[in-house]
Structure formats: structure tokens, C-alpha cells
Amino acid sequence: MRSLFSYVTIVAAGAIVFYACSKDKSDSSTVPSGKQELSLYLTDGPTDFFDKVNIDIKSVKVLVDTCDKTRRRRDDDDSVQCKVWDSLSITPGVYDLLSLRNGIDTLLAGGMVKDGTIRRIVITLGTNNSIVKDSVNYPLNLLNGQSITIKLFGHEWENFSSGRYRLWLDFDCGRSIVRLNNGKFNLVPFIRAFIIKESGSIKGVVKPGNSKSIVTVFNATDTAYALPWIDGQWKVRGLNTGTYSVYVNGGNGYQDTTINNVSVTVGKEANVGTITLHK
Known part of the structure; x- marks a missing residue:
């Protein structure tokens, strides 16, 4: 990253x-x-x-x-x-x-x-x-x-x-x-x-678990990645304060999706909740 x-x-x-x-x-x-x-x-x-x-x-x-x-x-x-x-x-x-x-x-x-x-x-x-x-x-x-x-x-x-x-x-x-x-x-x-x-984090869950997704957290200056566990849970740490987008690249025929305007603050953990992908 x-x-x-x-x-x-x-x-x-x-x-x-x-x-x-x-x-x-x-x-x-x-x-x-x-x-x-x-x-x-x-x-x-x-x-x-x-x-x-x-x-x-x-x-x-x-x-x-x-x-x-x-x-x-x-x-x-x-x-x-x-x-x-x-x-x-x-x-x-x-x-x-x-x-x-x-x-x-x-x-x-x-x-x-x-x-x-x-x-x-x-x-x-x-x-x-x-x-x-x-x-x-x-x-x-x-x-x-x-x-x-x-x-x-x-x-x-x-x-x-x-x-x-x-x-x-x-x-x-x-x-x-x-x-x-x-x-x-x-x-x-x-x-x-x-x-x-001195950094923030973003976490969430991607469903279904067999979507084999890759999560990219990014803004104009930073990019980070997460590979969810089999239950869909993921987390990215070490983020600077700022506003990020979360892009989920779906696998196994599931469609991609993006969540925008996720706010990150030093010392805090932002939770985007459950992201459900569809075919």
C-alpha cells in the first residue's frame, strides 16, 4: 500500500x-x-x-x-x-x-x-x-x-x-x-x-463468502488492499485521516460495487457494515 x-x-x-x-x-x-x-x-x-x-x-x-x-x-x-x-x-x-x-x-x-x-x-x-x-x-x-x-x-x-x-x-x-x-x-x-x-482503519463484511472478492480502499493519494476471510470479514489499517472509497472487486461471477465517502479519523475504526454482492 x-x-x-x-x-x-x-x-x-x-x-x-x-x-x-x-x-x-x-x-x-x-x-x-x-x-x-x-x-x-x-x-x-x-x-x-x-x-x-x-x-x-x-x-x-x-x-x-x-x-x-x-x-x-x-x-x-x-x-x-x-x-x-x-x-x-x-x-x-x-x-x-x-x-x-x-x-x-x-x-x-x-x-x-x-x-x-x-x-x-x-x-x-x-x-x-x-x-x-x-x-x-x-x-x-x-x-x-x-x-x-x-x-x-x-x-x-x-x-x-x-x-x-x-x-x-x-x-x-x-x-x-x-x-x-x-x-x-x-x-x-x-x-x-x-x-x-496515529492511523485509522476501515472494516466490513463482504457477502456471500464464496464471492472471492478483493477490497481496495483508496483516495487521491493512498491505496490499500484487503483479502476477506471465508466469512467475508476484512480490515485495512494504517490509514491517514481523510475520505476514502471502498471498491469491492467481485469474483465467481459476482458484480463489483463501490462505496464512496467513507470518513477515516486517526485513532478510529470506520465500519462500512455488510456489503452484499449480486450476480
Whole structure:
């Protein structure tokens, strides 16, 4: 999805990247002086072209600028001695990104790191990456190595309690997977970062469930997608304040329909109710 909240820069060193069922693992204890606690969530901007998008995640680390605690954007030539790499705790394994849609996410990584501004997130991948299309498994090829470097400006994280920060990474599968002329698939990242309290959302239900619809939420500057569950429920998050249209592209012979003038406000969830399609 495009510019719906805040895009991050993905640095080509193995460039790829990637609410809600997971909860913060932080407790009520005080964050130690000189430290901060991070929670990094993974969610998906879906595509109906694939049945599964499997990403093999091995580790996550962050680059902390300990000389800058204002979380303002700074030039890249900051003093090297202020930069410290810290690892986050994760559960390594293969993540099906298409299961993380319609408001579902997972706590990808978290832990205590040195206090300061987060300049980079690096996600290291394994080799067990694949997509499934029409029940056939295809390897998903990585470009330029197997690490993901996400460049941040410093202000992206939500300070939800004293010394604790969280951030969502939205992996747009539809734009991130490229099919080549030889039939192979490459992973080319298209990611955005957002936080819940500084964005809005739209949800609804598409009936009947077998319409196999794709929902597009859009206005003059933003576009987002949703792939409803089998019961028709869908949700799009990370929207800026504004007025949107909801376009439902019906499948299985069902007609398309559009709902206009849906108002979105930061911190609120707009509900368009049940949208019934007809043949």
C-alpha cells in the first residue's frame, strides 16, 4: 500500500522486507536506566494471486544511535562511535505472510536495547522461502543476499509507556513478489511502517463468502488492499485521516460495487457494515 502512514527505506544489502492476535510481552516492571524496550510486529498487505507466501526469518537486530535520544532525523554521517548494534529476541521459523491480514499480526521481535534512536532494522532470512500458487510450491528467490536492511528516520516508533516502544511493519505481498519470464519468483520488498494510535482503519463484511472478492480502499493519494476471510470479514489499517472509497472487486461471477465517502479519523475504526454482492 502506498503512503498510508510512513514508508521506510529498504537498503539493498539483501533488500527485502516485510493488530490483532499478538500482545506485548512487556510487563509492569520499570525499564532500566539507559535502556529501552522494543516490540516489532509483522503484518501483511495481501494479494489474491498466491495461496501462501512463506518467509524464513532467522534473526532481527537494530542499530541504535546512542548520541541522539530526541528521535529526530539526522544525517547518515553521525559519529560511528555512537552507533551500537543490539539483537532482539524472536521465534525463528517460517512465517506465512498471507495469514497476517485483516488486522491480524504477530510479535516478530522484541527485547531490551540501549537507549537512543533506532536507525536500522536488519532481518536475516534463511533459505526456506517459497510461495504456493494453485497448490503448487515454488521457491522464492532472494536478491543480493539474505538480509533485510530497513532504514528508519528515528520518529517512527510509538512510545506506548515509559521506556517502551512499538512499531508495525506491513509487508505488501502483492507488490513485493515479481514473476519473471522464466516462471521463477523473486522477492523485491515493498514495506511501510505504521503505529496504531496515529492511523485509522476501515472494516466490513463482504457477502456471500464464496464471492472471492478483493477490497481496495483508496483516495487521491493512498491505496490499500484487503483479502476477506471465508466469512467475508476484512480490515485495512494504517490509514491517514481523510475520505476514502471502498471498491469491492467481485469474483465467481459476482458484480463489483463501490462505496464512496467513507470518513477515516486517526485513532478510529470506520465500519462500512455488510456489503452484499449480486450476480
